[in-house]
Amino acid sequence: MDGKSLQMGIVQPKAIPQGTPEYEEQRATILETFAAKVPHDLRLPAPLISSPPVDVSTVPATCGFLDATELEITESHDAVSLAEAIAAKKMTAVQVAIAFSKRAIIAHQLTCCLTQWFMEEAVKQAQELDTYMEKNGKPVGPLHGVPISIKEHIPIAGTYSSQGCLASTILDKEDSHMVSILRRMGAVFYCKTNQPQAIMHLETTSHYGRTLNPFNIHLSAGGSSGGEGALIAMKGSVLGVGTDIGGSIRCPSAFCGIYGFKPTSCILPMKGFLSHAFSAELNILCSPGPMCRSLRDMELFTKLLICAEPWLEDPKLIPMPWTGLNTNMTRPLKIGIIDHDGFITPQPPVQRAIAWARQRLADPKHAALFQIKPFMPYSAAEAWTHVRRMYWPDGGTVTKQAITAVGEPILPLTDSIMSDAARHGMLSAEDVNQLRFRRDEFRLRFADSWTEQRVDVVIGPAFVGPACAHDSAFYWSYTSLYNLVDYPGVVFPTPIKTEVEDRYADDYCVATLCSFPSWVSSLESYVVKRYVHLSSLEWVIPQTDRASNSL
Known part of the structure; x- marks a missing residue:
């Protein structure tokens, strides 16, 4: 293989720290192996890579690599309509697999959103689905031919996964539980998406590179499911799987202007997601969920997985009904609006997005449906202190040892999130027990505060601002609070964009609070008595009533 075939340009406007020569050699080998699978007719010209536009979101549609049919397939559908079109034989699974595989690799060159790309395997799987459809006259299942992108650490048989550092990379021989369910339903897998160091x-900055925001490459795409966020925003995926233990679905969904759902823990299957124990889950549990183009895509994904009864294979999951978008309301929904969390004041674009939501919901014509009131989250600053300690009961020592074992550098945001816990070192069993006691005490006080404010759902920021500048996402309080109390949340985009006229208060600390306006504002919503959470704005629900699921 000639040297040229081992090279593929990736837009990277800001360098990541270098490791030892041995580490950099291993990293280069991984990137060359990736590049070797990409045909030259799908590689963007070098001048575009070296001098890209700030907004790269339109390049896939204009670069000439996709024909009219492929553009229609990738741009005109959400997952629901795509599944319907394939089932109706308006397009084949092979056509869809090729279209999204091509668009994904274009998106990767512009945003570094992928870790692996396996178009040949996807087309082969799609051919088998088309053969089944031709022979039987019906689809394999409800996701027949729908391409689904998967976050890096989630195992797919025959591909690699890692736990957020190069040394942890392994070849997976079996599908994880969720992937096996989706495969049985007819989903096609064609790529894995980037995640940050230590997840x-x-x-999203890792040994694969830095994932960029498609609408402004000088801004973050969010994390830890940032590869998913960027890929879906670039329309290189119609539906992806992310995970969230502090905002990792909601933040990239908000930064990239897409939909994302973080359920309550122990609802959707995670068996096989991690090859090693993760001590953060001694006190704060992770949740998987969909990242997608529409509200109904979130409904489809969640409903199908719950209907598959995953608790029969994983007893830690909670059997529960799902009413979703068909949930009946017998009285007006009480919606609390979060202007700020009492800890960090949102930036002007987010404030305008909140005002937009309040104005629409408070319209008198909706009086029979909604009651709107202010809401203040209970003790957000205290919650942030708790989660920073609880993520690292080992003081970060195990993670740091895994990262540095092969000469990989510890990245600034890795060091930042570990800093509070690092000085306490490895905790004893009783230390961890005391953290759990404080967590449960906080949860009870939070629930009391929610009840006193008499709301069913709340809507508020998913982040202090729109997408932030690279290496500046230091504050997760608007999302991590709800991981601590284990409430679900959905992120949804708003039409509000940053404006040149946006002005900050004279005493607003722009640098400290990650202020770097981007193209769009997101909000988040939190529900009590419902199973919801919305953000570009966001919604939340208490754990005490999670048997009543709705979206």
């Missing part, structure tokens, strides 16, 4: 940043 614990709100920015």
Whole structure:
């Protein structure tokens, strides 16, 4: 293989720290192996890579690599309509697999959103689905031919996964539980998406590179499911799987202007997601969820997985009904609006997005449906202190040892999120027990505060601002609070964009609070008595009533 075939340009406007020569050699080998699978007719010209536009979101549609049919397939559908079109034989699974595989690799060159790309395997799987459809006259299942992108650490048979550092990379021989369920339903897998070092940043920067925001490459795509966020925003995926232990679905969904759902823990299957124990889950549990183009895509994904009865294979999951978008309301929904969390004041674009939501919901014509009132989250600053300690009961020592074992550098945001816990070192069993006691005490006080404010759902910021500058996502309080109390949340985009006229208060600390306006504001919503959470704004629900699921 000639040297040229081992090279593929990736837009990277800001360098990542270098490791030892041995580490950099291993990293280069991984990137060359990736590049070797990409045909030259799908490689963007070098001048575009070296001098890209700030907004790269339109390049896939204009670069000439996709024909009219492929553009229609990738741009005109959400997962629901795509499944319907394939089932109706308006397009084949092979056509869809090729279209999304091509668009994904274009998106990767512009945003570094992928870790692996396996178009040949996807087309082969799609051919088998088309053969089944031709022979039987019906689809394999409800996701027949729908391409689904998967976050890096989630195992797919025959591909690699890692726990957020190069040394942890392994070849997976079996599908994880969720992937096996989706495969049985007819989903096609064609790529894996980038995640940050230690899987614990709100920015996706790893040994694969730095994932960029498609609408402004000088801004973050969020994390830890930032590869998913960027890929879906670039329309290189119609539906992806992310995970969230502090904002990792909601933050990239908000930064990239897409939909994302973080359920309560122990609802959707995670068996096989991690090859090693993760001590953060001694006190704060992770949740998997969909990242997608529409509200109904979130409904489809969640409903199908719950209907598959995953608790029969994983007893830690909670059997529960799902009413979703068909949930009946017998009285007006009480909606609390979060202007700020009492800890960090949102930036002007987010404030305008909140005002937009309040104005629409408070319209008198909706009086029979909604009651709108202010809401203040209970003790957000205290919650942030708790989670920073609880993520690292080992003081970060195990993670740091795994990262540095092969000469990989510890990235600034890795060091930042570990800093509070690091000085306490490895905790004893009783230390961890005391953290759990404080967590449960906080949860009870939070629930009391929610009840006193008499709301069913709340809507508020998913982040202090829109997408932030690279390496500046230091504050997760608007999302991590709800991981601590284990409430679900959905992120949804708003039409509000940053404006040149946006002005900050004279005493607003721009640098400290990650202020770097981007193209769009997101909000988040939190529900009590419902199973919801919305953000570009966001919604939340208490754990005490999670048997009543709705979206």
